[in-house]
Amino acid sequence: MPGGQRTPSATQERILAAAVKLFAAKGFDATSVAEVVAEAGVTKGALYHYFTAKEELLYQIYRSLLAEQTAQLARILDAGGDPADMLRAVLVGLVRTTAERVDETAVFVREMSRLGADQMAQYRAERRRYHEAVRALVERAQDSGRFSARVPADTVVLIAMGVVNQLPTWYRPDGPKTPERLGNEIADFVLAALRPTS
Amino acid sequence: MPGGQRTPSATQERILAAAVKLFAAKGFDATSVAEVVAEAGVTKGALYHYFTAKEELLYQIYRSLLAEQTAQLARILDAGGDPADMLRAVLVGLVRTTAERVDETAVFVREMSRLGADQMAQYRAERRRYHEAVRALVERAQDSGRFSARVPADTVVLIAMGVVNQLPTWYRPDGPKTPERLGNEIADFVLAALRPTS
DNA sequence: GATCACGTACCGACCAGTCGGTACGCACCT
DNA sequence: AGGTGCGTACCGACTGGTCGGTACGTGATC
Known part of the structure; x- marks a missing residue:
């Protein structure tokens, strides 16, 4: 992954939006990756396809x-x-x-x-x-x-x-x-x- | 446990002080009970003797x-x-x-x-x-x-x-x-x- | 001998991350 | 037109480890 960021896909943005919503409501640690993907309507595979770790959602x-x-x-x-x-x-x-x-x-x-x-x-x-x-x-x-x-x-x-x-x-x-x-x-x-x- | 609070023992206060310090530094979820008792210099038994749950430390x-x-x-x-x-x-x-x-x-x-x-x-x-x-x-x-x-x-x-x-x-x-x-x-x-x- | 104040060993649940696979589109060759 | 090779996007079962909480033992005190 060479430094730059490309325009995010729709899936990526839905994951991020779900993460923001849940993190804001319950906190980062209290929110499991499973909950994020459920909220976003995707699977763990999709999340880890786009993000290297849970923390990267925060970044x-x-x-x-x-x-x-x-x-x-x-x-x-x-x-x-x-x-x-x-x-x-x-x-x-x-x-x-x-x-x-x-x-x-x-x-x-x-x-x-x-x-x-x-x-x-x-x-x-x-x-x-x-x-x-x-x-x-x-x-x-x-x-x-x-x-x-x-x-x-x-x-x-x-x-x-x-x-x-x-x-x-x-x-x-x-x-x-x-x-x-x-x-x-x-x-x-x-x-x-x-x-x-x- | 009937509603009232009694004067806290020294052990109790050391646990609370350790919890405050660690929760402030790392957050509640990111701090394990094991870390709290280590910081307080006691064991899990002592903690759960005085507190019913980790959350009670917060309360x-x-x-x-x-x-x-x-x-x-x-x-x-x-x-x-x-x-x-x-x-x-x-x-x-x-x-x-x-x-x-x-x-x-x-x-x-x-x-x-x-x-x-x-x-x-x-x-x-x-x-x-x-x-x-x-x-x-x-x-x-x-x-x-x-x-x-x-x-x-x-x-x-x-x-x-x-x-x-x-x-x-x-x-x-x-x-x-x-x-x-x-x-x-x-x-x-x-x-x-x-x-x-x- | 009963209660209190712990210590120690352990359990079951959950969780982040992995991994083998699938579906599909696109480029290129024949 | 059909085949082939390959990259991207995703799926979902599984795992190693951690963590909150519990069960039970033990020494001191009353």
């Missing part, structure tokens, strides 16, 4: 989620503009994609520690870059005097990320608030906290 | 953590005073106890879904009460005009709880910030967000 889930989030951040950063607007865009976008993919996020947050040492290092690096980018955004605005520097930028980022990561535990797609609405409320909150005291 | 961990948090909240609410001060006290206290018991919190947050239906209902009820109490605090202050009502009170609470629950993923006891410091930063943040615009 694939992580991969696609992180790729999407990183891409979105890059898009917003590249567009440039007012730091406050950009921060809002980042938060709203993050909440939206997290809401759209609650199960993936839930699996990721809960089962992160299962990553092997290499994958973990890679993830940490990516998260660090993300973190730093957002922190820079906050700091830039704080330095310009338009934001209050009362709360350190890294704490702000930690809080923002924490909220999003916890979202799967209480967000309900059929709840009264749309993801956009929620994202904006959270952005309101963060931006309000950053308002200068003056 | 005990949850129990003591929730009991402490509920007690603390009650203490603060009973003391009364200015809503803003009370909210700060709640947040600082929550962060402090969470920091003191990172492993327990990590286990709880990650493995919550393992609770049986009954226990889950019970927990939900307790969390709801907690949530409502804090929300009432925020709302009371918002109604009095001393806090901004821009962000709905329930979102505020969700954010605050989210931060605390995520804390185990990034808090390091040997880090530069003490729990008090962190708790106050988080409280600063929340209270700043609630400042009226005027």
Whole structure:
């Protein structure tokens, strides 16, 4: 298997979808491969034809989620503009994609520690870059005097990320608030906290 | 086994401590009973003498953590005073106890879904009460005009709880910030967000 | 001598992963 | 048009090992 990934077959995606659903509901270890294939309507043979091990299901889930989030951040950063607007865009976008993919996020947050040492290092690096980018955004605005520097930028980022990561535990797609609405409320909150005291 | 709990023996506590440590590090399912007893320096016989099942280790961990948090909240609410001060006290206290018991919190947050239906209902009820109490605090202050009502009170609470629950993923006891410091930063943040615009 | 607090040996269930096979399409030759 | 060779996609019975839990023994204490 030479490094690259090809476009996944329908069977592959059904297996992944089943895995996400079950892992989110019951946890990785508590879900047997037999259950995954039953949910997907395929057999063990099919699963092991496409994936080398149960853990690889996790990697694939992580991969696609992180790729999407990183891409979105890059898009917003590249567009440039007012730091406050950009921060809002980042938060709203993050909440939206997290809401759209609650199960993936839930699996990721809960089962992160299962990553092997290499994958973990890679993830940490990516998260660090993300973190730093957002922190820079906050700091830039704080330095310009338009934001209050009362709360350190890294704490702000930690809080923002924490909220999003916890979202799967209480967000309900059929709840009264749309993801956009929620994202904006959270952005309101963060931006309000950053308002200068003056 | 008639409902009540008695003062735990030393062996019992060593088993629990070992379980917390291992569950936090590797997850509940990925930790075998054999590993727990090895870490605790006892045998399976001892463990099953005190606990009816592996899952009961989880219940005990949850129990003591929730009991402490509920007690603390009650203490603060009973003391009364200015809503803003009370909210700060709640947040600082929550962060402090969470920091003191990172492993327990990590286990709880990650493995919550393992609770049986009954226990889950019970927990939900307790969390709801907690949530409502804090929300009432925020709302009371918002109604009095001393806090901004821009962000709905329930979102505020969700954010605050989210931060605390995520804390185990990034808090390091040997880090530069003490729990008090962190708790106050988080409280600063929340209270700043609630400042009226005027 | 009965109860408590464990230790030791063991059991049955389950589970991730394997492996020998099948079905089928496609390219190439004749 | 038919045959042949081969690669891909899958099937499902089986296995080696692990794990939660139990049965029973034993020494100390009351």
